Amino acid sequence: MINRRHIRVKVMQSVYAMQQSHNDDMVREEKFLKHSILKIFDLYVLNIQLLVEVQKLASKKMELSKRKILATSEDLKPNTKFIDNKVINAIAESISMESYLEVNKLSNWSLDDEYVKILFDELQKSDLYKNYLDNKEDSYKIDKAFVHDFYKEIIAPNEKLAEYYEDKMISWVDDIPFVNTWVLKTLSKQKESKNFILGNLYKDKDDEDFVSELFRKTMLKSKTYEQDITDKTPNWETDRIADIDMILIKMAITEFVNFASIPVRVTINEYIEIAKDYSTSKSSYFINGVLDKISKEFTKDKRIVKIGRGLL
Incomplete structure (x- = not known):
């Protein structure tokens, strides 16, 4: 499921896109924001389905080899360990996977099957595949470890696949690392005694509401928060502050004031980490300093009111 950091x-x-385009249609941008988050689940499902598609291709090639005129003993009696992999078979038999693919018309790997071939070729050349086939132990634990490593070492880092996703939807560029981690966690949690069932995009209704509330309240109070930031940065002209830094500080202030259950320190730490990935090398220090000053003043003036113990 999507976490709060993502x-x-x-x-x-979305806030950055609105500012750069000088667009004031908040309703339209919020719809796009929610749509882009929904599409993360598509990416998640497509990546999991790749495991099944690669296995299908392996099975197809195996059957074709048996029909060769000069078929070898290996062709006639192939190693079926990969075809019999219990984890991949559970995914292939998953009703929730099948339903999601059908309802959302995700036929990517039928239309663009060259990526399945690329992954299978890479898998076949790997020591991971050879060692797995040579392993005489037949257990769910071995199958699960192989699938986890197959995804981690071959699917997740594949550059051609990443380029494909970027062409399909530009917002997926930033989603790929998160989705890869999500898939690996899903595979790690799969149990032998349980059917494979897709989880939910959001942890709960609070997380789903968090999307809209954080976006709307940041945009609606943008000018007010900009003045708060200016007051705490007297040696900086507003236009000297990086756009992303300004947005992250405004979002953090929104959390300070509007989300009573989120501790101040959690908010500050989250935006410092995001700044490290999306802004300048010095941004995290700048944002930490500004938010520290603002949080202390807001707490003193009772503009920040948190519910529960240890939330400051």
């Missing part, structure tokens, strides 16, 4: 990143991108 939600913050998606909101940041």
